Amino acid sequence: MIYLILILGFMTVFLVFLGLYAILFNRKLKVANRMEMYLSDEEEVGEDEDISFKEFVLKTIGTVSRSVSRKSYMEEKKTKLQQAYIFMRVEEFLGLSLLVATGLGLLLFLLTRMWFIGVAGFLLGFRIPDMVVTSTKKKRMKQLNSQLPEALTILSNGLRAGFSFIQAMNVAATEMESPIRDEFLRIIRDNSIGKTLDDALMDFSNRTDDEDVDMFVTALIIQRKVGGNLAEILDTIAATIRDRMRIRGEIKTLTAQSKISGIIISMLPFGIGIFLLIVNPEYIMELFQSTVGIILVAAAIFFQIVGAFIMMRLADIEI
Numbered sequence: 001m002i003y004l005i006l007i008l009g010f011m012t013v014f015l016v017f018l019g020l021y022a023i024l025f026n027r028k029l030k031v032a033n034r035m036e037m038y039l040s041d042e043e044e045v046g047e048d049e050d051i052s053f054k055e056f057v058l059k060t061i062g063t064v065s066r067s068v069s070r071k072s073y074m075e076e077k078k079t080k081l082q083q084a085y086i087f088m089r090v091e092e093f094l095g096l097s098l099l100v101a102t103g104l105g106l107l108l109f110l111l112t113r114m115w116f117i118g119v120a121g122f123l124l125g126f127r128i129p130d131m132v133v134t135s136t137k138k139k140r141m142k143q144l145n146s147q148l149p150e151a152l153t154i155l156s157n158g159l160r161a162g163f164s165f166i167q168a169m170n171v172a173a174t175e176m177e178s179p180i181r182d183e184f185l186r187i188i189r190d191n192s193i194g195k196t197l198d199d200a201l202m203d204f205s206n207r208t209d210d211e212d213v214d215m216f217v218t219a220l221i222i223q224r225k226v227g228g229n230l231a232e233i234l235d236t237i238a239a240t241i242r243d244r245m246r247i248r249g250e251i252k253t254l255t256a257q258s259k260i261s262g263i264i265i266s267m268l269p270f271g272i273g274i275f276l277l278i279v280n281p282e283y284i285m286e287l288f289q290s291t292v293g294i295i296l297v298a299a300a301i302f303f304q305i306v307g308a309f310i311m312m313r314l315a316d317i318e319i
Helices: 002-035 053-068 071-083 090-112 115-160 165-175 180-192 197-208 211-226 230-279 281-288 291-315
Strands: none
Touching: 071 090, 071 115, 071 197, 090 115, 115 165, 115 180, 115 211, 115 230, 165 180, 180 197, 197 211, 211 230, 230 281, 230 291, 281 291
């Protein structure tokens, strides 16, 4: 019953923060969704003499986030949000991270009455939104990469049919689904409002952060400068990407056993610790009632994380 209460307490705090997020940021994100499509630089909102509570909270969160963050960190987060196709200002994202971190840290501290567990919960809560963004970005990039060979084939066929490159890209955007459709439409829109095609393609490469997209964009820019049969170039790139995808699949199959072993070995100490906490809490709590025990637990967790990272890196083969 006590573990059920703990789980329900955590879910309650989590849902409360989700509700606060929806109330504070929902309408603002809709505006940012439209503005970010055309503006590359963030603009400061003018101050009003009579502001609502919501605007006051947003302004406070943004001020605190800007004061504690470095410009390089802000730019990195902004790029990451764009790559994940999440239309949110960096200040709002950092504010959400602070809310989740504070809630989780306070919850763990109130449940355990141990300050170091509260600090660990704060750090973990601050990382949770970033992990969600990273997962969303990876999923989107994986979908885009899988759609790229087919999109290049459509472009090549359109060029052979006599279309211009923009017309062929418009056909590909019509035939394909998101996310490749969204990216192609944005290239066409950027080009139509005055941005050169080379700049629009470079922005596409920066937004996706994918090696295959970089190869596609580089080949297009070189072809536009030196000439050549673009249809054949696109066919060659599509074949190369398909071969890379096949090799990735084979390597993923061969390294799956090593990755699973690394996950099991990494989680085994934590599983044993939780089991002992349930079966014999007095025995395991001796570690948390002395300074030496706390240092040993912290060192064990640190080296466990380092070992898991090394094992994952060994199984991660670049192509």
